[in-house]
Structures are given as structure tokens and as C-alpha cells.
Amino acid sequence: MKVLLTGGSGFIAAHILDQLLEHGHDVVTTVRSEEKGRKILENHKGVPQRKLSYVIVKDIAEEGAFDEVVVSDPPFDAVIHTASPYHFNITDPKKDLLDPAIIGTTEILKAIKASAPNVKRVAITSSFAAITNPKNHPRIYSEEDWNPVTMEEALEDPVSSYRASKTFAERAAWDFVRNEKPNFELATLCPPLVFGPVIHYLNSLQAINTSNARIRDSMQGKMIDELAPTGSFIWVDVRDLAIAHVKAIEIPEAAGKRFFVTAGHTCNRDIAECIRKNFPESRSQLPPESTEGDIQGEVYKYDNSRSRKILGLEYRSLEECVKDTVKSLHAVGA
Numbered sequence: 001m002k003v004l005l006t007g008g009s010g011f012i013a014a015h016i017l018d019q020l021l022e023h024g025h026d027v028v029t030t031v032r033s034e035e036k037g038r039k040i041l042e043n044h045k046g047v048p049q050r051k052l053s054y055v056i057v058k059d060i061a062e063e064g065a066f067d068e069v070v071v072s073d074p075p076f077d078a079v080i081h082t083a084s085p086y087h088f089n090i091t092d093p094k095k096d097l098l099d100p101a102i103i104g105t106t107e108i109l110k111a112i113k114a115s116a117p118n119v120k121r122v123a124i125t126s127s128f129a130a131i132t133n134p135k136n137h138p139r140i141y142s143e144e145d146w147n148p149v150t151m152e153e154a155l156e157d158p159v160s161s162y163r164a165s166k167t168f169a170e171r172a173a174w175d176f177v178r179n180e181k182p183n184f185e186l187a188t189l190c191p192p193l194v195f196g197p198v199i200h201y202l203n204s205l206q207a208i209n210t211s212n213a214r215i216r217d218s219m220q221g222k223m224i225d226e227l228a229p230t231g232s233f234i235w236v237d238v239r240d241l242a243i244a245h246v247k248a249i250e251i252p253e254a255a256g257k258r259f260f261v262t263a264g265h266t267c268n269r270d271i272a273e274c275i276r277k278n279f280p281e282s283r284s285q286l287p288p289e290s291t292e293g294d295i296q297g298e299v300y301k302y303d304n305s306r307s308r309k310i311l312g313l314e315y316r317s318l319e320e321c322v323k324d325t326v327k328s329l330h331a332v333g334a
């Protein structure tokens with residue numbers, strides 16, 4: 001298949017790109033600058049241009065951002081939309097988070113419907129942020145659950161703004177398909193915190209993606225006095241999530257479905273223990289085993305059976321994930 005992948009410079013998209021190539025697909029990826037596009041090609045020197053190229057989309061929140069990009073010869077068969085801001089350094093929640101997430105999603109769907117009739121499947125990276133109900137967790141989370149966040153709550157603080165951006169964007173995508181009855185079928189992927197090896201271009205460790213920052217901070221001794229009290233959360237390895245995206249465009253039964261893609265519970269203490277076990281030289285940077293400050297255990301349960309049954313996912317362990325992430329961070333200078 002020929003696939004359009006948005007946000008190719010991102011942490012998750014870099015892994016999706018490699019999985020797409022491994023599965024024999026041709027990829028055109030969007031990036032915000034020539035420099036970012038060139039870096040991707042430099043990292044794939046042996047891959048011919050017909051299999052991998054890039055186009056510039058500076059801002060997905062702009063009207064018509066994808067109008068020309070979705071037109072290609074030969075035409076695209078599928079689209080994977082990952083681009084969306086995931087950080088909390090915001091000054092204006094609407095401009096910095098909500099607009100790119102929501103308008104970015106509706107613009108690409110509109111453009112595909114108008115100008116890319118060959119596209120049969122679109123997969124969108126949503127999030128557990130669009131599932132969770134942080135004020136009132138159900139006993140078990142599944143694809144049936146939706147974050148009930150309102151626009152008023154969306155403007156309260158950066159975390160609520162990010163969660164709302166993902167919720168409203170995913171809702172907008174399903175509404176579009178229901179109302180517009182386009183040429184393609186939709187699948188959405190809802191991962192919680194995503195950890196894993198960094199293979200995208202990083203200017204510095206400070207520029208690391210938001211979710212892996214937790215592992216970088218443990219390695220750099222930032223949790224040495226106390227484990228940051230973030231509670232128990234759920235996670236997934238980026239390589240499993242990348243496979244999930246590719247399967248979501250390949251497998252007929254994935255059409256019209258949401259996928260809750262998680263490997264299970266973890267906490268900062270578990271991450272510190274994986275580092276301690278596999279990198280004894282890092283022990284002086286880690287909090288002692290007896291350190292208080294983090295909650296262990298399951299606050300809620302999760303049902304990931306759909307992702308296992310339909311996408312055939314087999315989830316990697318936290319130890320494998322943390323080990324490979326730390327190795328990749330050592331390679332970029334940590």
C-alpha cells in the first residue's frame with residue numbers, strides 16, 4: 001500500500017514509519033521543516049525515494065493544510081494521522097493544543113474525502129486521554145469508555161487541555177465518518193503513556209518526547225530523593241503501538257473500531273527497579289529501594305482484549321521496554 005503518515009518527526013511516528021517499511025508499504029510522511037525531512041531520509045539511506053519521501057505541512061491547524069498533500073501519484077491507499085501536540089508548555093490552550101488536535105483531524109479527513117478517493121482506511125492516534133474519567137474511574141476501562149471532559153474543563157489547566165484535545169479530536173473523527181459517509185473506514189488507537197527506544201531525531205535530551213521524559217529523569221538522578229508521586233498508571237511500548245497502527249490499516253476487521261492499546265500498570269518505582277537491575281552503574285542516580293513517594297497497585301483494571309484479538313498484539317514487558325529505552329538514551333548522550 002502507499003501510505004501517508006503525518007508527523008514523521010515524532011517519537012511514535014518514527015517507529016510507525018519503520019514498521020510500514022518493514023511491512024513493504026511505500027511511505028510519504030509530513031514534517032514541519034526541510035531539516036526534519038532530510039534527517040528522516042538520512043536515517044534511511046538505503047531506502048529508495050519511491051518507498052520513502054516527505055512533504056512539508058508547517059501547521060496542521062491551518063485551514064486547507066492537507067488539501068494538496070493528500071493528492072499523490074500513484075494515489076494513497078491509507079493514511080495514518082499521528083501529528084498532534086503532546087506537551088504541557090502552553091500559553092493558550094486553544095491555540096497550542098485544542099486547535100491543532102481538532103482542526104488537524106477534521107482538515108485531513110475533509111481533504112481525503114474531497115481529493116483522495118483511493119484511500120480506504122484512515123488510522124488516527126488518539127489516546128487513553130480520550131477514554132479516562134479521572135474524577136470517577138470505572139472498575140474496568142475499555143473502548144466503551146469516553147472521557148466526559150467539557151470545553152469549560154478543557155481550559156482549566158494544561159493536563160485537562162491536552163486530554164480534552166485528544167477527546168474532542170477523536171470524537172470529531174467518528175462524527176465526520178458518521179455524518180459524511182466518506183470513501184474510507186476509520187480506526188483509532190488509544191494508548192496510555194508510551195515508553196520506548198528513541199529513534200527519531202533529537203537535538204538534545206531536553207527535547208525528549210513527553211512520555212519518555214520520566215525515564216530520562218530517573219536516569220539523570222532527578223528522582224533520587226523521592227520518587228515523584230505520580231501514582232499508578234498504565235503504559236505501552238512504542239514498538240507494540242507502531243505495529244498496532246500498521247495492523248489497523250491492514251486488517252479488514254479493524255475497520256470502524258477503537259483500540260485500547262495497553263500493556264498494563266506500572267509506576268515510577270517499577271521503572272527505577274528496571275534501571276537498577278539492568279544498569280548497575282546507574283544505581284547512584286536512583287532512589288534507594290526503600291524510598292516512599294509513589295503508589296503501587298491497580299487503581300482500576302483495563303480490558304485490552306480487542307487489541308489482542310483483532311490486531312494480534314503481544315505486549316512487551318516493562319523490563320524489555322525500559323532496558324531498550326535507556327540504551328537508546330545512552331546513545332544520544334544521557
Ligand code: NDP
Nearest residue numbers: 007009010011012032059060083084085100127193194211
Ligand atoms: P511527539 O511530540 O514526539 O510528536 C508529535 C508530532 O506532531 C511531531 O511530529 C510534531 O512535529 C507534530 N505536530 C505537533 N503539532 C503540530 C502542528 N501544529 N503542525 C504540524 N505538526 C505538529 O509526540 P508523540 O510521538 O509522543 O505523540 C504522537 C501522537 O501520539 C500524538 O497524537 C499524541 O497525542 C499521541 N499520544 C502520545 C502518547 C505518549 O505517551 N507519547 C500517549 C497517547 C497518545 P514537530 O516535532 O515538528 O513539532
